[in-house]
Amino acid sequence: MLRLLLTLCLMTAPLASQAGIEIGGTRLIYNGGARQASLTVNNPDDRPYLIQAWVDKDPTSADGDKAFIATPPLFRLEPHSQNSVRVVYTGRPLPADRESMLWLSIKSVPSTSKEDKNRLFITVKSVIKLFYRPTGLSGDPATAYEKLVFTRRGSQVYVSNPTPYHISLYDLKVGSAQVKTPPTLKPMSEQAVTVPAGTAGAVSWRAINDFGGITDVRKANI
Numbered sequence: 001m002l003r004l005l006l007t008l009c010l011m012t013a014p015l016a017s018q019a020g021i022e023i024g025g026t027r028l029i030y031n032g033g034a035r036q037a038s039l040t041v042n043n044p045d046d047r048p049y050l051i052q053a054w055v056d057k058d059p060t061s062a063d064g065d066k067a068f069i070a071t072p073p074l075f076r077l078e079p080h081s082q083n084s085v086r087v088v089y090t091g092r093p094l095p096a097d098r099e100s101m102l103w104l105s106i107k108s109v110p111s112t113s114k115e116d117k118n119r120l121f122i123t124v125k126s127v128i129k130l131f132y133r134p135t136g137l138s139g140d141p142a143t144a145y146e147k148l149v150f151t152r153r154g155s156q157v158y159v160s161n162p163t164p165y166h167i168s169l170y171d172l173k174v175g176s177a178q179v180k181t182p183p184t185l186k187p188m189s190e191q192a193v194t195v196p197a198g199t200a201g202a203v204s205w206r207a208i209n210d211f212g213g214i215t216d217v218r219k220a221n222i
Contacts (some may be wrong), residue, residue, distance in 0.1 A: 020045035021108040026212040032134040042082040049077045050109040053085045059103040059127045067092040098164040098187035100132040137164045145207035150222045157193045161185040168208040175201025
């Protein structure tokens with residue numbers, strides 16, 4: 001799912017119009033050795049939009065990241081048309097033994113006219129996970145979620161990701177208890193997951209794949 005950060009552009013009256021830009025994906029994979037990675041931005045609306053794109057290490061920042069540039073960084077998208085946003089690696093050193101995760105931000109600003117003076121417009125900022133995947137990583141990213149290891153220590157459950165890939169969990173259950181915010185697990189890392197006291201039983205989980213789809217359920221005893 002796209003993470004949307006909404007910024008209100010105030011006009012003069014309470015009538016609102018929401019941006020109608022469509023982003024062609026919920027994540028972007030940049031394979032090492034490739035010249036670029038891209039995704040489409042579609043405007044099904046009857047008005048043009050100003051589109052701004054950039055890459056950050058932090059989804060709440062707007063400072064940009066020197067390892068990647070988004071191009072074009074600023075462009076006008078005409079009604080009922082589409083364009084591609086391309087992400088280019090600048091060559092700045094990144095880990096070669098694991099994926100790196102960054103964030104591609106795409107902000108859409110609707111155009112206005114004299115007839116719109118009594119409208120409230122909404123600027124939408126869509127934040128998409130960008131995964132840089134170096135060449136030569138071991139294992140298959142499509143099955144990396146199957147390699148997760150779960151252990152219990154006291155009242156907490158720990159999830160270990162031994163693979164060089166990020167794993168974005170779609171849902172996670174311990175017994176019958178649903179974890180409220182399933183984490184994205186960094187490569188070769190361990191993360192604690194808090195579950196209600198007294199929770200027991202097997203762990204079951206699903207992950208989000210490279211295409212934004214949901215994997216099959218996996219289960220493990222702890």
